[in-house]
Amino acid sequence: MIYLTGDRPLGLAAGDFNNDTRLDIAVCNAGNNTIGVFLGYGNGSFASQKTYSTGAYPSTLAVSDLNNDSRPDIVVTNTNDATVSILLRYDRGAMKNEITFTPSAGAHLTCVASSDFNNDSLLDIVVANYGSNNLGVILGYGNGTFGNEMIFSTGLKSHPYSIAINDFNKDGQVDIAVANHGTKSLSTFLGNGNGTFESQANYSTSFDFAPLAVGVGDFNSDGRSEIVVAYDDTGNLDVFVIYDTGDFSHRMTYSADVWPKCIAFGDFNNDTRLDFVVITRYYSTVTVYLGYGNGSFAKQMTYLVGNFPFFVAVGDFNNDFRSDIVVTNHDDHTVSVLLGYGNGSFATQKTFSAGFEPYCVAIGDFNNDSRLDIVVANLDSSNSISVLLEYGNGSFASQENYSTGSRSWSAAVGDFNNDSRLDIVVANFDSDSISLLLGYGNGSFARQVKYSTGRAPTFVAVGDVNNDSRLDIVVANRDDSTASVLLGYGNGSFANRMTYSTSNFPDSVAVGDLNNDTRLDIVTNNYRDNTVSVLLGYGNGFFANQMTYSIGTTPQYVALVDLNNDGRLDIVSPNIAGSSESVLLGDANQVFVKQTTLITGNGSRPISFATGYFDNDNHLDIALVNSGTNTMGIFLGYGNGSFANQMEFSTGSTPMSIAVGDFNNDTILDIVVANYGNDTVGVFLGYDNGSFSSQNMFTTGFESLPRMVAVGDFNNDTLLDIIVANYGTNNVGVLLGYGNGSFADVKVFSTDYGSGPFSISVDDFNNDGKLDFAVANKGADNLEIFLQAC
Structure with missing residues (x-):
């Protein structure tokens, strides 16, 4: 079914505007400065639209009860005259004449959202003022009228574009996240609960691309919403995770x-x-x-x-x-x-x-006599460490020296091979390495084994940074301003180093849990720029980018x-x-840390993504299609907001959409992709370990140009089927599933000549227990609803 809208329909929202328990639709008609309301009959059909005047070029809308009469009202952003229109519902779905609020001069509104920002149980409004580089918060009086706009700057030339709302720091107050198109950054405004907000916190994005959309979701199961940012013309998404820093x-x-x-x-x-x-x-x-x-x-x-x-x-x-x-x-x-x-x-x-020019000292019981002994790193050309065994009365035996082959800047102690005997690790300043000397438990040590670090290692610290009950090593590298992390295997050997940037000339390093999340973090002092660097740990051996704090x-x-x-x-x-x-x-203090950038590859142009538990570990994973490289990418989640590197699977030409379902009834999630460039859908069957079979392709028709795909049971046989919007042939195709991962030939439903079906949504629109679908037709400027008859 096709319903005529006004010119250039943009923003769309649903609500029960006449209290008949049936969903209705409101749409922004940007071309003729109105909104259109389509009242639903409850059987999947709608009355013709009734239009209401707005400001110039209405682009986005939101639905909320703004005057506490238990009826949904509509708030609209008008882009060309930089106003907000409020339309209050008064009877049977009719809307009162608009109330107009004019935000700051030159606002050029791009987004609107509503929530209760001051805890008075009355809904308020926030708008993104693209032109004036700020957010406008308008507190509601509960009767459909509002106070003056309060302005919160997003920064010079920031051009805020998109808004998301949630309680990001679990303090019970509503916060705001903003995608800044102009400065290519993300901002958060933490709510104070009285309608005001703390000064914005800015987070840089990964690449030189403008963020277009911001959304929220809990990817690390900590009960807090992470922020996902999508960009204009790039090959990645950014995931920002909130941390107690x-x-x-x-x-x-x-x-x-x-x-x-x-x-x-x-x-x-x-x-x-x-x-x-x-x-x-x-x-x-x-x-x-x-x-x-x-x-x-x-x-x-x-x-x-x-x-x-x-x-x-x-x-x-x-x-x-x-x-x-x-x-x-x-x-x-x-x-x-x-x-x-x-x-x-x-x-x-x-x-x-001790040895010549002793520099650093560490303490441990090296001969298992319950008395503390001393190891000294010697900075002179003897290239050694000295071990002094204690007699138990505060005096020590003569030193025993062990070669390190380089000037020894610092030493640390730990049991690196899990034999209950203390070992020693030494930072070798001149040879860009660390030396590991395994202890025999009698006060003597094996010959050194060396591992590469960054340039001029000055200090070494020990801890279990990936929570595997094996000691790891962290090194401060002075001359290249980095910290090296070497993960231990528990047998006295270590993986190759991972490197993280610090500030200028780190002189020492320490590890500890700074934010009480049971994960070890790294701190360095940086003596060239008078700061300390804090790198928060993810608990898997990886760390966030540094945060710096001024010091003496x-x-x-x-x-x-x-x-x-x-x-x-x-x-x-x-x-x-x-x-x-x-x-x-x-x-x-809780702030957002850019958890990771999910790299999809040069020229990949990821365009659609979905989530699911693809390896059945109860950690949410991400699947996406890369339209530029003709691949599907899988990022397996670790459950802490970080992800494994992308696994790639070949698709057809120019994949444009992705959906998830169990197509062969093995309780393992499978994936379907719309291949726009070669007129097919590709089905990937899941293997329970996060990997997938090669795709099986099913045609959607010659020159069909499938633009979007969705799944559902359209013939009530308890088996999942596939539905696809065919932009090129002006129809919707349904492929009925056999329950074994294969599908019947496509059956098409026309959306009329030139309609250009672009997007599709599946639901039961007439409450008959059968799935229906709605199609947004880009070419015809309308929304078409198909009801399942049998």
Whole structure:
């Protein structure tokens, strides 16, 4: 059935406009400045449209009850005169004369949406003002009238184009996401619950293409909506996932002596509150700061150590349940041990010989005698590390040296081969590598095994970043401003490195769960630009792009610890040029992080996508068609918002549409594709592991140019069938399924000459329990409905 609209029908919405429990249709007639309302009879047919005047060139509309009379009203954006029209329903589907609101000058409206932004149970309106680069929020009074427009800037030349609404940060308030066509970015405005919004957060998109559409969906099963952005003329989609970032915008600074270099933490006075110790290279001292348990500290005492100290660590070296301090002294080739009294004070240092120019120290029980031992990375040309075994009274045996073949900048300890014996990993500054020395459990170690890193590795950290119960290694690479991640196999060997950008000259690295999502994150201090970089982990060994936070001048080291007992890790860094320590307290801030860009290939031009559980792991996957490369792409989801690389399957020529269903009754999802260029549909049968058979092609008719495909049971035999809109032959084709993945020849239903069927939707429009379908005809400017007769 064909229903005439006005000129150039654009926006479309459905609602029950006359309270007869039957759906009606409203459409924007852009060419003659009206909307048309088609009242439904409940049997799939509609009355002729009744038109209502709007502003100039109505383009989008939304349906909501704007005056609390339990009747749906219509709000319309008028592009050419930059106004919003409100049409209130008053009786039997009739609409009152429009109420017009004029947004900011030069607005050029492109999108409208409604929701309750101020929690007064009255619907409000938000519009995208493309021309004036802002959003307009208009609060409703509940009687069909509205207050003045409140303006929220989206940025210079941003040209906001599309809007999506949801509660993105789970605070119970409505938030807004905007696709900015001009600046090629995504913006979010988090709602305050009173009709106002926080300043926008901007997120860059992957490539130099303008976003056209924004939508929402929960791809990682965390109960929060992710944002999907589609672009104009590109080969990818972007998925943005909201994360609790553990924001570090709150900074406190503590003065220190000249050249503070390194910092370590412990409870030095047994009050269950964390304290810290910092070394001062210039004066060859360590200074102890006692914590109040709220993130603030008092300076306690300063102690002499050896000449030009570089690194400090904390442990109980004499088994008296009190924290002690160990320091590497670069210029006199020793380590200093200061035994703690348990009241915040320490004994005078004891010194022990180490290698030449000792730089970094790490602690562990290397000979399984329940006593803490020391490993020292030596920065001189001896290219070695030194191991000092402890006697249990705070003294140590003579050093044992192990070659690394390069200047050793730092060391870390862990059991990398799961034999319950501690091993050592060392950052080799000159050879762009790390050395792994597996422990024998008696205080001695095997010869090194090397793995490549980035340029000039300065620091190494250890943790399980992919949640497989095997230790992995993270390295800060100073000269190429990167962090390397090497995933462990649990047998003492590692995968090749993955590389992530940091800011300028990362000097040290730490790992910890900064946003309390049970996934390890990475932090580096960047001493060239006075920042720290935070890379949030996905729990699968991959990480988000860095977020940076300003810190003091020339930060030398980074440590993670909960200083204020709020259950969140904080960041601490000594600043050598600023003679200070910076504390960045973690906070529960939630922002969107661009989770991943789904790369579909050069010239692929993905045009249609669908979702489903293609490998039956209860993690949502994505299927799409690439019209430029004649392929279907499958992205298997990990359930955390990230996806495996695309698997490609050949389609016919110029695939334009994709749909999902079980065509052979094996409880495994299959896929059908409309091949516009060679007049076929292609069926791919699923294998339960996320892969698919080669396509079986079924003709849709000579020069049919199938534009869109959908699925449904059109003959009530409980077997899925296929329906396709044939743009070239002005008809709709139905292919009845046999239940084994094959289909009968196409049966066509005419949509009239020149109609150009472009899009198709399947539903039961007349409540008879049988599927019907509606066709949008691009050439005829109408909507046609086909009811199933038998």
